[in-house]
Amino acid sequence: MLPYAPFLVWLLPLVASALMPLAALHPKVRDLFPVVVGFVTAAFALSMIPDVSAGPPYPNPQISWLLVPGLIEVKVGVLLDPLSVFMCNIVAGIGSLILLYSLAYMAGEEGITRYWFFMLLFIGSMIGLVVADNFLWLYIFWEMVGLCSYALIGFWYKKPEARKAGVKAFIVTRIGDVFFLAGIILIFLNTGSFAFSDLKGTLEAFKVLPYALSTVPFLLLLGAIGKSAQLPLHVWLPDAMEGPTTVSALIHAATMVKAGVYLMARTHLIYMEAAPEAWLTALIWVGAITAFLTATMGLTAVDIKRVLAYSTISQIGYMMMALGLGASAGFVFISQFHLMSHAIFKALLFLAAGVIIHSLAGLRDMRKMGGLWRDAPVTFYTMVVGVLALGGVPPFNGFWSKDLIFAAALETGNYAALFLAVVTAALTLAYGLRMIYLTFLGEKRSEEVKKMHIHEPWVMRVPLLILATLCFITGFTGENFAGFMGVLTHNGEVFHVEPLSVSLSIVALLVGGIPAYLVYWKRSPPPENFARGGWGALQRLLSEGYYFDKFYYAVFVDGLKAAVQGFRKTHPGILNFNISLILGGLLLLAFLLLMLG
Amino acid sequence: MDVASIGLTGGMLLIVLGLYCLATKRNMIRLVLAAEIMTNGAIVLLVTFAATPLGMVNPAIVAIAILAIGIGGCVAAIGLAIALQAFRHYKTLDVRELKRLRW
Numbered sequence: 001m002l003p004y005a006p007f008l009v010w011l012l013p014l015v016a017s018a019l020m021p022l023a024a025l026h027p028k029v030r031d032l033f034p035v036v037v038g039f040v041t042a043a044f045a046l047s048m049i050p051d052v053s054a055g056p057p058y059p060n061p062q063i064s065w066l067l068v069p070g071l072i073e074v075k076v077g078v079l080l081d082p083l084s085v086f087m088c089n090i091v092a093g094i095g096s097l098i099l100l101y102s103l104a105y106m107a108g109e110e111g112i113t114r115y116w117f118f119m120l121l122f123i124g125s126m127i128g129l130v131v132a133d134n135f136l137w138l139y140i141f142w143e144m145v146g147l148c149s150y151a152l153i154g155f156w157y158k159k160p161e162a163r164k165a166g167v168k169a170f171i172v173t174r175i176g177d178v179f180f181l182a183g184i185i186l187i188f189l190n191t192g193s194f195a196f197s198d199l200k201g202t203l204e205a206f207k208v209l210p211y212a213l214s215t216v217p218f219l220l221l222l223g224a225i226g227k228s229a230q231l232p233l234h235v236w237l238p239d240a241m242e243g244p245t246t247v248s249a250l251i252h253a254a255t256m257v258k259a260g261v262y263l264m265a266r267t268h269l270i271y272m273e274a275a276p277e278a279w280l281t282a283l284i285w286v287g288a289i290t291a292f293l294t295a296t297m298g299l300t301a302v303d304i305k306r307v308l309a310y311s312t313i314s315q316i317g318y319m320m321m322a323l324g325l326g327a328s329a330g331f332v333f334i335s336q337f338h339l340m341s342h343a344i345f346k347a348l349l350f351l352a353a354g355v356i357i358h359s360l361a362g363l364r365d366m367r368k369m370g371g372l373w374r375d376a377p378v379t380f381y382t383m384v385v386g387v388l389a390l391g392g393v394p395p396f397n398g399f400w401s402k403d404l405i406f407a408a409a410l411e412t413g414n415y416a417a418l419f420l421a422v423v424t425a426a427l428t429l430a431y432g433l434r435m436i437y438l439t440f441l442g443e444k445r446s447e448e449v450k451k452m453h454i455h456e457p458w459v460m461r462v463p464l465l466i467l468a469t470l471c472f473i474t475g476f477t478g479e480n481f482a483g484f485m486g487v488l489t490h491n492g493e494v495f496h497v498e499p500l501s502v503s504l505s506i507v508a509l510l511v512g513g514i515p516a517y518l519v520y521w522k523r524s525p526p527p528e529n530f531a532r533g534g535w536g537a538l539q540r541l542l543s544e545g546y547y548f549d550k551f552y553y554a555v556f557v558d559g560l561k562a563a564v565q566g567f568r569k570t571h572p573g574i575l576n577f578n579i580s581l582i583l584g585g586l587l588l589l590a591f592l593l594l595m596l597g
Numbered sequence: 598m599d600v601a602s603i604g605l606t607g608g609m610l611l612i613v614l615g616l617y618c619l620a621t622k623r624n625m626i627r628l629v630l631a632a633e634i635m636t637n638g639a640i641v642l643l644v645t646f647a648a649t650p651l652g653m654v655n656p657a658i659v660a661i662a663i664l665a666i667g668i669g670g671c672v673a674a675i676g677l678a679i680a681l682q683a684f685r686h687y688k689t690l691d692v693r694e695l696k697r698l699r700w
Binding site: 572573574575576579580583 | 616619620621622623628692693696
């Protein structure tokens, strides 16, 4: 590895983000500096691969931190194992491509220095999150990426929807974070350490508090549900699409929402065979149900970015499900393999959508688009590659990784979850094709789109082409990737093509693809037919997202407001009255203390 | 009665006096004075606790007490300034008339 790579790989972007105000003194430096930092970070991340591919023991440099002699000693450091180095490369690699793309996408925006600052801060803290070797640092970085997400969703703070979406994302993920923090505190109380490596050896020590061994993974799961936007805390991610498309691509598709999957994979690796059965089952069902429900929501969304957001949630559901199928490193590999495929094709899809949105001055409604493929051929073809990979069409990477998940579900006998997963695969291809048709094919359906000029500069085309190539290549690297993750493959135990699961994939493709082709390409029946009668009711239910959002607003926003209004009546605003109540309260407290103490 | 008891009783009396005044009076200037009396009661208690059984006084706590007296003076000044501005604006010093300042 390059010298000091385990530390520099996350310190470099963090320090660079602090230097942004200095770099902003010159407009050219301001824009080029973060891109250069991004690529240097990616080089550092790449250089760490050879060090871990040899297998354990993995490098784990530590320093002493929070030292109270004789009482507390918290050792912190970075852990380089296949999982962390892999995530590190995803973040740094895709992050650098997106920074490059931002040069064109964000050119001339107001507050661009703020944008670069938060992007660099995000890349630094996300890499810090995945290389941290203890739960304390993981949590600190976890909150830092949450902050960056909030600030970047609300980047266009003059738009009220963007402000609201940022706050919503912040608050909803916070619900999960509270449980996550509770889990971390339980771990520390029981083992006296935050480090993953200590935890592995002291699982039996989880006896101080009863049930801690089986409660902790559930608390961590709730944290992951918030961060990875799984049901029932998924409502923030579709709204987060108010941010710039580059932000959606980097934070809300490729990296930050994967932090929950990473956390679950990490917990999985710590617990291994000791993983509670109920936790694994919860993972399977959270994943499978999320994957299915959000895929159906994606079918009716009309905002191109919301389709992609629903599809992100749905694909993360697959990863969660893969982790729950069994307690061994093989399942971590399967979920990480799908994570890699998804990070690549979803970043590609978002960046391709970004070209369109950028050219159409922020228009995201697919009903007004159409016929754009002649204007933006590179975007069109790369987006088709992305949709085929997302839908799981061979030979693109999505096919291989999804097939592994099906095979694993078959092997472990989780047929109900497998059924949901296959149906989801069919729906995925259907909404992918619908998106392609509505955006690029047919007639241009509105005047404003007709008079807009679409342009795709090379600085946008290059990342698209690189990602499209990767979509093609990475599908075939499963064997190597399994070896890298330390999973045995030579006996064909993990990586092999199962005829049954492949045929399931093919069936799903036909079931999803043929109706989409008939409805949109052949117009028999035409899509308008589905807006009436029973289909119309279903369509409304789906486009309202099963009323999750409405329900949360009614209960937690309006309900809380009403409760506060009721409570406010006890505040008459008469100072004498308030003081008398305070006196009474103090007396009561003193009385209680005397009686009980 | 030793010095400590005098200090404690006196401090408590001042605080209770201030609370009584806050709970019953309506005139803003009286309220500011009441808050000042309570502050002084608290300072008396602080100084009383600073005395050690040997008759020594912990100088650090005395320094804090002097600081608290200074801050109390500032608070009184600001409180009276607010009262003055409120009188100019509302032509009354009765706090019940100022209910519209409630959130």
